Every structure is written in structure tokens, then in C-alpha cells.
Amino acid sequence: MLPKNRRLTSAEVTLVLKSGKSVSAGPLRLKYTKRTEKTLLSRFAIVISKKVLKSAVDRSHLRRQAFSLLRDTKPPFPINGAIFITTPIKFADLKERLTTIFIQMHVGRR
Numbered sequence: 001m002l003p004k005n006r007r008l009t010s011a012e013v014t015l016v017l018k019s020g021k022s023v024s025a026g027p028l029r030l031k032y033t034k035r036t037e038k039t040l041l042s043r044f045a046i047v048i049s050k051k052v053l054k055s056a057v058d059r060s061h062l063r064r065q066a067f068s069l070l071r072d073t074k075p076p077f078p079i080n081g082a083i084f085i086t087t088p089i090k091f092a093d094l095k096e097r098l099t100t101i102f103i104q105m106h107v108g109r110r
Contacts, residue, residue, distance in 0.1 A: 002067045008045040008080055016045075016082050025100040027087040032105070035078035042075050045082045053088055065091050069098055076106035 020031040046063045053059045
């Protein structure tokens, strides 16, 4: 799990959904806005619908896996991001797709 200062609040998630840009890679979709604060920490929220995984235990497990990857994998610039997982995904695929999304963000930034 990410520390609280690295997670988005529900109000910030709403703001990201209204005004954010979107990048997709397979079953992952990232909506993000650039951070305007002076801090260089990116903040994230992971959204997994009950339609994707029925069991709360399974959703929490996948969410914890995603948060652990975000701890190690950094986006190219500080962002507020909401990651939507639309189908069940294995840990190795999750890591690959997350890296792909951050590469797409870096390329689109130029």
C-alpha cells in the first residue's frame, strides 16, 4: 500500500476524472493531471469495479499489487493519476502494462 500522502482523495479523483488526460494499455487506463504543487511526489488511486472481480478480497489483492508496482515504477513527471483496471490481470502483465503507460506518457509529453 502506498503511504497516505501518495494516494488521492475522493475529491482529487473527481477532479482528475473531469479534467485529466487519458492513456490506455490493454486492461489498464490511466486518467491523470500534472501536479501543480512544488512537491515531486506523484499521487494515485486504483479503481477496480465490482463487475471486474466480485470478491472484495480479490479486488484488494489486485489493488495492493498495483500500489506495490507504483512504489517502484515512477511516471516521467509528477502527476495525480487514477488507474482503472477493467479486467482481471496477472502481476507480470500488470507490471508490463504500467510500464507501457508511463512510456506513452513520456512520448506524448514531447
